Amino acid sequence: MSMACNKSFSDNYMVLTQEDASFFDLVRILFNSDIEKRRFVACPAGGREERFKYRWLIFVSVLVQKFLQFVGKPLAWFGSVVEMWINLLSSNRNFFVLLWNFLQGKVVIPDKNSANFLSFTGNLDTRVELDKNIKHGDSRYYAALSMMAAKASYENRAYLETTVRDQWKMEFLNSFDFWNEYQEKATTQAFMLRDKNVDPELIVVAFRGTETFDSDAWCSDFDISWYELSGMGKVHGGFMKALGLQKDIGWPNTLQQAGNQPGVAYYAIRDLLKELLRSSDRAKVILTGHSLGGALAILFPAILAFHGEEWLLERLEGVYTFGQPRVGDEKFGEFMKEQLTKYRIPYYRFVYSNDIVPRLPYDDSILLFKHFGTCIYFNSFYKGKVVAEEPNKNYFSLLSTLPKTITAIWELIRSFSITYIRGPDFGEGGTLRVLRLIGLVIAGIPAHSTQDYVNSTRLASADVYLPVQDPMHQA
Numbered sequence: 001m002s003m004a005c006n007k008s009f010s011d012n013y014m015v016l017t018q019e020d021a022s023f024f025d026l027v028r029i030l031f032n033s034d035i036e037k038r039r040f041v042a043c044p045a046g047g048r049e050e051r052f053k054y055r056w057l058i059f060v061s062v063l064v065q066k067f068l069q070f071v072g073k074p075l076a077w078f079g080s081v082v083e084m085w086i087n088l089l090s091s092n093r094n095f096f097v098l099l100w101n102f103l104q105g106k107v108v109i110p111d112k113n114s115a116n117f118l119s120f121t122g123n124l125d126t127r128v129e130l131d132k133n134i135k136h137g138d139s140r141y142y143a144a145l146s147m148m149a150a151k152a153s154y155e156n157r158a159y160l161e162t163t164v165r166d167q168w169k170m171e172f173l174n175s176f177d178f179w180n181e182y183q184e185k186a187t188t189q190a191f192m193l194r195d196k197n198v199d200p201e202l203i204v205v206a207f208r209g210t211e212t213f214d215s216d217a218w219c220s221d222f223d224i225s226w227y228e229l230s231g232m233g234k235v236h237g238g239f240m241k242a243l244g245l246q247k248d249i250g251w252p253n254t255l256q257q258a259g260n261q262p263g264v265a266y267y268a269i270r271d272l273l274k275e276l277l278r279s280s281d282r283a284k285v286i287l288t289g290h291s292l293g294g295a296l297a298i299l300f301p302a303i304l305a306f307h308g309e310e311w312l313l314e315r316l317e318g319v320y321t322f323g324q325p326r327v328g329d330e331k332f333g334e335f336m337k338e339q340l341t342k343y344r345i346p347y348y349r350f351v352y353s354n355d356i357v358p359r360l361p362y363d364d365s366i367l368l369f370k371h372f373g374t375c376i377y378f379n380s381f382y383k384g385k386v387v388a389e390e391p392n393k394n395y396f397s398l399l400s401t402l403p404k405t406i407t408a409i410w411e412l413i414r415s416f417s418i419t420y421i422r423g424p425d426f427g428e429g430g431t432l433r434v435l436r437l438i439g440l441v442i443a444g445i446p447a448h449s450t451q452d453y454v455n456s457t458r459l460a461s462a463d464v465y466l467p468v469q470d471p472m473h474q475a
Contacts, residue, residue: 007042009250012228015042015237016058018065018219026063029055061224068222072215079120079213084110086123086431091116115162120212121154124432125451127425128167131458136198139465143348144457145195146288146320149206151450153191153293160191170195173203173276178265179257180216182241186262187216188296190269200282202317205269205300209291209323217242221292221325226368232306233331236369239295243303253307265296266303270312277315284317290450291357294321298336298347302328305339313339318346322453323357326369333372340373348465349375351390352452353411354404356444359395376464378456380407380414384464395444404443411446412436426455 007013014035021040028038035041035055040062068075087110092098101107110117118126127148134144152163157175164172175191189208194201210217225237229251237245244266245251255267277283289297298319304312328336340347349371351358358371377391378384392400415436419427432451439446446452 007227009229009248010227011230012044012234013042013226013237015225015227016040016062016065016223017042018062018069021062021066026059030059057224061222064222065219068215068218075213075215079211082213083118083120083123084112086120087117090118090123090126113156113158115156115158117156117159119154119156120431121209121450122151122159123429124435124449125151125454126429127151127454128163130168134458139462140457140460142286142318143320143350143465144454145204146206146286146318147290147322147350147450147454147457149191149193149204150209150288150290150293150320150322151454153189153206153208153289154211154450164193168193168195169197174272176265176268177262178244178268179262180220180242181245181247181264183216183219185216187214187220188242188244188265190265190293190296192269192272194276194283200284201280203273203276203283203285205273205285205287205297207265207287207289207293207296207300209289209293217292224368226329229306232302232328232335233333234329234368235299235302235332236295236325236327239292239299239325239327242292243296243299251303251306266300269300270304270309273312273315277312283315285312285315286317286320288320288322289324290322290453291324291448294324294349295327297321298324298349299327301339301345302332302336305335310343313343313345316343316345318348320348320350322350322450323352323355323448324349325357325360326371328370328372329368330370330372333370336372347373349373350378350453350456351375352378352456353380353447354392354395354400354407354444355447356395356442357448358390359393359444378452378460380411382452382456382459384456384460386464401443405440408436408439408443408446411439411452422459 017040025038025040029035036043089095089098091108091110092101098107130148131144134140152160160175161172164170171194173192173194176189177186178188180187190206192203192205194203210221220238220242223238226234227237227240228234244264255264273285287297287300298321301313301316301319374386374388375390376384377387415428415433428451432449435446435449
């Protein structure tokens with residue numbers, strides 16, 4: 001991104017461009033509080049930030065992005081090898097069968113474009129079917145369906161189409177690779193389905209989260225640039241860019257694109273929803289996503305409100321996010337509370353146990369991005385409760401180190417016993433158990449996996465869901 005980009009669409013901003021930062025530039029910002037003089041930081045004249053902790057966050061953000069761009073291609077190659085190996089094992093049942101098949105010359109080679117090929121995230125939780133015990137009308141239904149859609153969003157088109165049509169008995173509408181103007185490539189993914197078996201008819205939009213080996217998606221997460229839009233407050237720059245923010249014009253009401261360029265997430269989904277909803281007077285829409293996908297899911301109605309898209313907002317049945325990071329400041333939170341209340345849009349933000357993603361970055365003295373509303377918090381026994389803020393909101397607090405470690409040990413033990421306690425549908429594979437071992441060192445990493453979020457929506461009591469008529473059950 002060029003620093004020469006017009007930012008007049010924003011009332012205020014702090015934009016980082018990692019490609020303009022040398023190592024010495026990064027070091028200087030730690031010792032010089034006048035950040036506007038650094039060539040990789042763009043902010044209005046007089047925009048000073050004296051606090052060292054804030055400058056440390058900028059240092060880490062830019063350094064991580066530079067590292068991710070440097071290792072982008074080898075990381076993608078390594079991820080491709082890992083995914084191929086895991087799928088090779090599953091296609092041949094296990095290592096010993098694979099060896100036997102190799103000796104016989106009958107090895108089953110997985111096809112990356114087939115419905116049976118799973119991403120690394122998909123291999124952490126291989127469940128495909130919806131929970132047969134949770135039907136439409138059950139207060140858990142939307143959450144359970146949303147989480148399965150959020151999980152499925154990590155997979156290829158063949159998987160999505162087969163799963164939605166054959167397993168869920170719903171209509172697969174489309175899957176998308178959306179253009180990110182700042183990264184100059186299609187790095188935002190989503191898919192849409194329609195359930196005609198319920199009344200009213202339901203359309204689900206699921207945004208994909210951060211792929212484990214996708215450096216571009218990680219850069220969106222670590223880009224702590226922010227823009228302040230009129231009346232809305234400050235919003236996370238990396239997430240807005242992924243959703244469709246334009247360099248020189250911000251968020252115009254309409255967007256003209258070259259015919260051969262992939263669509264932009266916000267505009268393409270908005271226009272398709274209008275088309276679909278015009279064909280059905282009573283159809284409703286649910287937005288969902290895990291991790292980065294959750295951030296995009298809650299930002300989508302924010303931009304709808306910014307554009308005054310009242311008709312679409314009135315058709316939103318709810319927003320369900322899982323392991324969602326913070327997306328805006330306190331003013332943005334107030335803006336969203338007002339909009340969600342006005343249009344009676346339920347917003348559920350799920351946080352499982354010690355999941356690290358909803359808790360970073362956090363420090364009372366420097367925190368820019370904050371959660372708004374309350375959340376549905378699930379402990380490691382899948383007991384859910386509505387809380388104003390998730391426990392241990394400061395992930396790096398030393399006081400929480402021992403409890404997090406104890407929980408990580410319990411979750412590893414549970415991975416071997418849960419099949420016998422809850423049934424085979426809750427069994428865990430070797431890939432997730434390796435991640436749980438890593439969790440003994442970095443507690444909170446395995447808690448971000450889709451497995452525990454799916455379990456939470458299936459096993460938690462229906463009492464944790466407040467009545468859908470109450471628009472203030474933001475979670």
